[in-house]
Amino acid sequence: MSILNSSIKNLRSRGAPVEAHVRSFAGNALLYARAPMAIMKKELMAYFFTPIAYIVIIIFLGVTGSFFFQILNGGFFYYNQAEMRSFFQFLPLILTIVVPAITMRLFAEEIHSGTIEVMMTLPVKTADVVVGKFLAATLFTCIMIAPSLIYLVTIIIVGSPDPGPIIGGYLGSILLAGAYSAVGVLASSLSRNQIIAFIGGLASCFSLWLVDKITIFLPARLSFIEFFGTDFHFRNISRGIIDSRDLVYFFSIIVISILVTTKILDDRR
Amino acid sequence: MITVQGITKRFGDITAVNNVSFSIKEGEITGLLGPNGAGKTTTLRMLTCYLRPDTGVISIGDLNVEDGPVEVRKIIGYLPESAPLYNDMIVYDYLNYIAEVRGIEGNGRIAEMGDLCGINSVMHMNIGELSKGYRQRVGLAQSMIHDPEILILDEPTSGLDPNQIIEIRNLIREIGKKKTVILSTHILPEVEATCDRVIIIDRGNIVADDRTDNLQKVSGGEKMVLVRISGADYPALAAELSRLPGVVGVEEVGDSDLVSARVTCSGTDDVRPEIFRMVSGKNWTLYEMLLEQRSLERVFRELTAGGTK
Structure with missing residues (x-):
């Protein structure tokens, strides 16, 4: 940033139009992001052109809705609480199943049908392809979660919810969607078979969810293992406490998965 | 334009391409001819930076393929064997997507490609519903949308009916007047009809490399x-x-x-x-x-x- 500032200062002293320079800088950034954005758009479009997207969204909303309204525990009004805790409590587990179903086709289908050959001979970096697909899966998961905001409207009508856990819960959901999508994309790049990609993604995401739960069975000095669990960090955020450690955890999962996927695809050459 | 020096590619125990060298001048239509499994596709895949040769150097223009694959891919148009396409996309959306990734502004080029490859009538159809011939044309449109310097076509006429074959050949000859074209085939008349030059490849080795008319005389x-x-x-x-x-x-x-x-x-x-x-x-x-x-x-x-x- 300081380089940019000083270069603007230099330009100013020479009397060059700063706005144009800044605009071209932004233009270059956009130009760089062009390929991943185009890939993301295409993948998102592909989701909504097939009925699978709508089926996944309907099942997701049905299941999460039943948790929100506590159908199995006597009903939403029985507890007399204006909160979304039960929704966010089960969201991580549900996402471990749903997100791999969303990501399974991203690379497996391209490898299976051979379209990867066209894709990898376009003038794009492998990482750009991975990022584009990762963003599409994350965005799709967010779109899938978005209708649950209706629950929020319901509880605002019937009571006065504490905003902290709800904002934290949605932020955590986005991060969780990103982390699971990145892991799912990685699983998808390993196989030409979508079912195997799904099972691989499911096993990985579920393990990440499970890790902090098995610490009960481990000696106390191994309790640090819980830091590797997605649910552990999600719970922290969904309490309404946004801690950099939790953010770092989710971003690490995303970055590592994208890098490994890029390596796997490059090694296919 | 294209220089290939001693490239070798192995898959496990199989040597698909063995120490192959050739160079191709600008504006030449070169046919890569060989029986099935001779290493044609592998060679083309290395030229398009889809595969990395185990040994050897490929340079295209003044770019080395290993150093600047992204730059090289900008000047290459590639139609892979049997034209793999996204079946659940509409033709127009697909071309639009390729244009976007390649950074082509506006939809003028898509319209041009529609005319050139004769796919205007299927522009709004699902790719999955197209016949083999139209798929091949859509693939061809995809490979030429950025007006590439070098066009690489892997078996461009396979699976087409005789009329379509003649159309595609005419199209290739038309493009070959201005661009460098490399096509692979195992159909001899195709080479005789379209190519200035033939490279015959067998079991990973080049066995002949000459102008088509010279080979006919030889x-x-x-x-x-x-x-x-x-x-x-x-x-x-x-x-x-x-x-x-x-x-x-x-x-x-x-x-x-x-x-x-x-x-x-x-x-x-x-x-x-x-x-x-x-x-x-x-x-x-x-x-x-x-x-x-x-x-x-x-x-x-x-x-x-x-x-x-």
């Missing part, structure tokens, strides 16, 4: 002429034909009611005027006389015959 300059007449029987015709200068062999062809013979002649002189004069001198009726270009096929068979062993 096999001793032998030509075949098919003659069909009436008014005489075969022995009489054969006797007269073998007396003509330059004729080295006559064989009977029994595929019609007419008396037919295939004449093999050596040398560069055309024997057809002699045949005509002989036939008209005998007062026989000449129905048909056809110069058969069979030499490239023979070259191909001779060079790649080991493949069947």
Whole structure:
């Protein structure tokens, strides 16, 4: 940033139009992001052109809705609480199943049908392809979660919810969607078979969810293992406490998965 | 334009391409010819930076493929074998997506490609519903949308009907006037019809690399002429034909009611005027006389015959 500032200062002293320079800088950034954005758009479009997207969204909303309204525990009004805790409590587990179903086709289908050959001979970096697909899966998961905001409207009508856990819960959901999508994309790049990609993604995401739960069975000095669990960090955020450690955890999962996927695809050459 | 030096690619124990070198000039249409499994596709995949050669160097223009694959891909258009496409996309959306990734502004190029490849009528159809011929055209449109310097086509006419083959060949020849085109095929007439130059590849090795017309001449300059007449029987015709200068062999062809013979002649002189004069001198009726270009096929068979062993 300081380089940019000083270069603007230099330009100013020479009397060059700063706005144009800044605009071209932004233009270059956009130009760089062009390929991943185009890939993301295409993948998102592909989701909504097939009925699978709508089926996944309907099942997701049905299941999460039943948790929100506590159908199995006597009903939403029985507890007399204006909160979304039960929704966010089960969201991580549900996402471990749903997100791999969303990501399974991203690379497996391209490898299976051979379209990867066209894709990898376009003038794009492998990482750009991975990022584009990762963003599409994350965005799709967010779109899938978005209708649950209706629950929020319901509880605002019937009571006065504490905003902290709800904002934290949605932020955590986005991060969780990103982390699971990145892991799912990685699983998808390993196989030409979508079912195997799904099972691989499911096993990985579920393990990440499970890790902090098995610490009960481990000696106390191994309790640090819980830091590797997605649910552990999600719970922290969904309490309404946004801690950099939790953010770092989710971003690490995303970055590592994208890098490994890029390596796997490059090694296919 | 393209220089390939000693590239080798192995898949496990199989050597798909073995120490292959060639160079291709700008504005040449080069045919990569070989039997199935000869290493044509692997070679093309290395040229397009889809595969990385185990050893050897490929440079395209002044760019090294290993150092700048993204830059190289910008000037290459590539149609992979059997035109893999996204079946659940509409043709227009697909071309639009490719244009976007390649950074082409506006939809002018898509319209041009629609005209050039004759896909305007299917522009709003699902790719999955298209026939093989239209898929191939959409693939071709995809490969040319950025007006590439180099066009690489892997078996561009496979699975097409005869009319479509001729259309695609004409299209390739048209493009080849301005651009460098490399196409792979195992169909000989295709090379003879479209290519300036042939590289014959067999089991990963280059076995011939020359201009198409040179290769046609190279096999001793032998030509075949098919003659069909009436008014005489075969022995009489054969006797007269073998007396003509330059004729080295006559064989009977029994595929019609007419008396037919295939004449093999050596040398560069055309024997057809002699045949005509002989036939008209005998007062026989000449129905048909056809110069058969069979030499490239023979070259191909001779060079790649080991493949069947």
